[in-house]
Structure formats: C-alpha cells, structure tokens
Amino acid sequence: MSVFKNLVNIWKSEDSLSQAWASSNEMLTLSHAMFTDAINALRSGEKNKVIKSIKQRDTDINNYQRDIRKKVVTYYSISKDVTNIDSGLVLINMVVDIERVGDYTKNILDLAKHHPKKLVSEKISDDLRIIEKAVIERFGNTVKTIQEMDEEIAKDLIKSYRNDLGKLSDNLVAASISGNLQIGEEHKASSMVLYARYLKRIGAHLKNITSIVVNPFESIGYKK
Numbered sequence: 001m002s003v004f005k006n007l008v009n010i011w012k013s014e015d016s017l018s019q020a021w022a023s024s025n026e027m028l029t030l031s032h033a034m035f036t037d038a039i040n041a042l043r044s045g046e047k048n049k050v051i052k053s054i055k056q057r058d059t060d061i062n063n064y065q066r067d068i069r070k071k072v073v074t075y076y077s078i079s080k081d082v083t084n085i086d087s088g089l090v091l092i093n094m095v096v097d098i099e100r101v102g103d104y105t106k107n108i109l110d111l112a113k114h115h116p117k118k119l120v121s122e123k124i125s126d127d128l129r130i131i132e133k134a135v136i137e138r139f140g141n142t143v144k145t146i147q148e149m150d151e152e153i154a155k156d157l158i159k160s161y162r163n164d165l166g167k168l169s170d171n172l173v174a175a176s177i178s179g180n181l182q183i184g185e186e187h188k189a190s191s192m193v194l195y196a197r198y199l200k201r202i203g204a205h206l207k208n209i210t211s212i213v214v215n216p217f218e219s220i221g222y223k224k
Contacts, residue, residue: 017087020071024095025147027064028209030057031098032143035105035202039136042112042195054109061102068095090212094146097205104198104205111198115191127172128192134165135199135206142206145213154213161207169200 034057041050072088138157145153176193 016071016075017091020068020075020091023064023068023071024091024098027061027068027095027098028143028146030064031061031101031105032139034058034061034102035108035139036136038105038108038112039132042108042115051109051113054106058102058106061099065095065099068092094209094212097208101202101205104202107198108195111191111195125172125192127168128196131165131168131172131196131199135203138165138203138206142210145210149213151214154210157210158207158214161203165203166200169196172196 034054037050037054040046041054069092072092076085076088141153141157144150145157173193173196176189
C-alpha cells in the first residue's frame with residue numbers, strides 16, 4: 001500500500017481527521033469549479049454574472065482552510081499518538097496549496113473584470129493557448145488523482161509538469177518583455193503576460209497537491 005493511501009486510512013480512522021479529509025476534498029472540488037468559471041468569464045467576456053459568486057466561493061475556501069487547520073491541530077492536541085504526525089502536516093500542506101490556487105484564480109477573475117473584451121488566447125499566442133489547455137486538463141486530473149488516490153496519474157502529471165507548462169510560460173513572458181513578441185494593444189500584452197503567470201503558478205500548486213500521492217512529506221512539491 002502506498003504512503004498516501006496509508007495516510008488516507010489514518011485520516012479516515014480518526015473522527016476529526018476524517019472530517020478534515022472530507023473537507024479538503026470538498027475544498028479542492030470547489031476550487032476547481034471556481035477556476036473553471038473564472039476562465040469562462042475571461043474567455044467569454046460575460047463577467048458580471050460570476051464575479052460575485054466566485055468571490056463568495058473564495059470566502060468559502062478560506063473558511064475550509066481555517067476549519068481543516070483547526071480540526072488537525074485539535075486532533076494532535078488531544079491525541080496520545082504522535083507517531084503519525086506527518087499525516088496532519090501533509091493534509092495542512094495540501095489545503096494551503098488549494099487556498100493559493102484560489103488566490104490566483106481571483107487574479108484571473110480580476111483580469112476578466114478589467115479586460116475590455118473577452119480574451120481569445122488563440123488569437124494572441126499559440127503558447128498561451130497550450131498553457132491554458134494544459135492547466136485546465138491538469139486541474140481536472142489533479143482532482144481525480146486525489147479523490148481516487150491514483151498513483152499512475154500523479155506520476156504522469158509530475159513527470160510532464162516542466163515540459164508542458166513552466167518553460168512555455170517563461171518564454172512567453174520573456175518574449176513579450178523583450179519585444180520579440182508583438183501583440184498589438186498594450187492591454188492585450190499585459191493581460192497575456194499576467195494570465196500566463198497566473199496559470200503557471202496555479203500549475204505549480206497543482207503539482208504540489210499531486211505530489212502528496214507519491215512523495216513523502218519532505219519531498220512534497222518535488223519530483224521523486
């Protein structure tokens with residue numbers, strides 16, 4: 001049995017940790033829905049309908065994080081067994097990354113709010129379209145990985161991270177700053193650079209979340 005499945009068994013065997021584990025799954029699902037709606041708002045230009053609901057969901061995510069922290073701390077403060085303390089640290093580490101994804105999703109929402117028209121990545125940059133597609137797919141697969149404790153998907157996601165996301169984002173930003181990539185209006189250039197950066201950071205936090213399935217606590221966020 002994998003380290004992660006052992007941790008999940010520990011979480012499920014203790015009442016407060018079981019509640020914290022269930023809440024972390026709900027928090028991740030909520031974050032995914034929030035991310036999807038923020039991108040739809042940016043890409044469609046229909047932003048007013050979702051801004052209020054996304055901000056409310058971000059508040060819900062923050063509440064989840066505080067509640068999960070409280071449950072984990074409460075469990076270890078009254079438990080006589082401290083041999084499995086790594087399980088609590090892993091859970092807290094995961095919800096911190098989920099919360100950070102929510103913050104970058106809010107940044108994407110701000111882009112949607114202030115961008116004068118809908119952002120069509122296909123007309124701006126092929127690389128931006130590839131980054132966007134990769135993160136959207138990665139998010140869905142990350143949710144599946146955590147919920148199903150699927151080590152094979154986790155390994156594939158971690159292995160492919162740098163190849164399909166980080167380098168493209170960095171090159172796109174560098175090309176825009178250096179002037180090698182001409183986009184047109186200034187708002188398009190700034191929106192593209194910010195969007196690429198937000199997507200990259202979301203992808204990085206998703207990698208951290210995915211890595212808990214296959215890595216011990218000290219290696220979370222890194223290739224095994």
